[in-house]
Amino acid sequence: MSPDRRLRLGVPLSLSGRHARFGRQAALGLEVWGALGASVDVVVEDDRSDPDVLEGAVRRLAGRCDLLLGPYSTQLARRAGRVAAELDRLVWNHGGSGDDVETAHPGHVVSIPAPAGRYAEPFVRHLVDGGDRTRLLIVQGRGRFGRQVADGAERLAGEAGIPVTRAGPGEVPAGGPWNLFCAGSFDEDVEMIRRARAGSRVMCAVAAGVREFGAALDEPGGIYGVGQWFPGSGGEACLGISEREFLDAYRVRVGRLPDYPAVQAVAAAIIATHCALRAGGAGREELWAVAAGLETSTLFGAFAIDPRTGAQTAHRAVLTRWAAREAAAGLPARPVLVARRGR
Structure with a gap:
């Protein structure tokens, strides 16, 4: 895959409903990241905090986008993982830290946050x-x-x-x-x-x-x-923008600092696009192989996964x-x- 090619990254997020408080933050974080020069077109669909609506959104985005990020909320991420496995796609899970969510679909879910346990x-x-x-x-x-x-x-x-x-x-x-x-x-x-x-x-x-x-x-x-x-917890970012660069840009755009839902969504996007460039494509198996061997850090902190399950092993609360x-x-x-x- 040419480094000059713009990838399409699909993201279902709760812009309305019970999870909107943090789904909107994730969407704003991705918007700020894109404005900082990311060579990615981000496509967001409102899942309305509803698992059935979420499933439809994931299916539509899978047909339109190279890469798929998951939703915010463990309940919604649980459904997104099942759909990704059914479609034989890989979803980059930034918003569902449930232990079962992170380990349920090896080869189809790569998790960014530390597990709930x-x-x-x-x-x-x-x-x-x-x-x-x-x-x-x-x-x-x-x-x-x-x-x-x-x-x-x-x-x-x-x-x-x-x-x-x-x-x-x-x-x-x-x-x-x-x-x-x-x-x-x-x-x-x-x-x-x-x-x-x-x-x-x-x-x-x-x-x-x-x-x-x-x-x-x-x-x-x-x-x-x-x-x-x-x-202040992110440390040095080996991939993508620094924590300070993102925080400054987010504060200018929104008027306040973000909470972790915004930062973990951006981290997922950075890792997903990095793996696609390393793999030379967006095929599930190729993306999984790169992610499983990756030990690095982003503005969110450390990243490494269990190569058998996709659960996050390096990041800490x-x-x-x-x-x-x-x-x-x-x-x-x-x-x-x-x-x-x-x-």
Whole structure:
């Protein structure tokens, strides 16, 4: 494939519906990346946060585009993987970190984000490094993603000698005080923090890893968040644009910094186009072979996959902590980076 040829990259994203908060960020990230000189035509279809609509979008994009990126959300990525396998196409998964999503279709799904079962790594490590082995209350959300994040947190806590109590969505068991780890949807995590903060010592939530958490919760200061990326965590980019270049361009275009959904979508696009150029084409087998042997980094951080499954093995979640509002100065609360990786 000539390096001068413009590839067509198809992306189903939630521009509307329940996942639109982050699907739109991913679309904006790809728009900013394209404006920085990427030799790729990005074609976005709104999946409306609906698995059936998503399936139709993937099928249409597969017929029009050289490369396919997946949707945002583990539920939607699960369906996209099945469709890609049926069509014998490869989908670059940037928005579905469920353990089963990353391993379900070897040869057809290459995953960019760290799997759900490793989300809690940096928080558990932070507790251990501080000598805090207080009982950990793990509250999972509805659905498989929340269960997988919670299962991983329980396993990691057990390995560290931290006792665990598990609870379902919205449950606050009697007892305490606890350290709290929430693994649900954005809205589930926000509601759980509201309900449990009086009885918890240290609190961490998946939802707190994005900036919108500060607008959804009064006084978020002191709450930890886990996420796939945070400004300053990307490190050196061996492929594609640097983190700083992208952040500057995104801030000019949007007026604020992005959350990790935008950055992981751009990372997927960078890796996908790199593999297509290395392979000399966009055939599934050729793309898989290049991706399976690739060990590199982008603005999102490290990249390598298990060559048997396509699951991400190199990237790690990051830990943030919300600083208190500076009311006297009229400044809002803001998240700050605590740890780049779990290990």
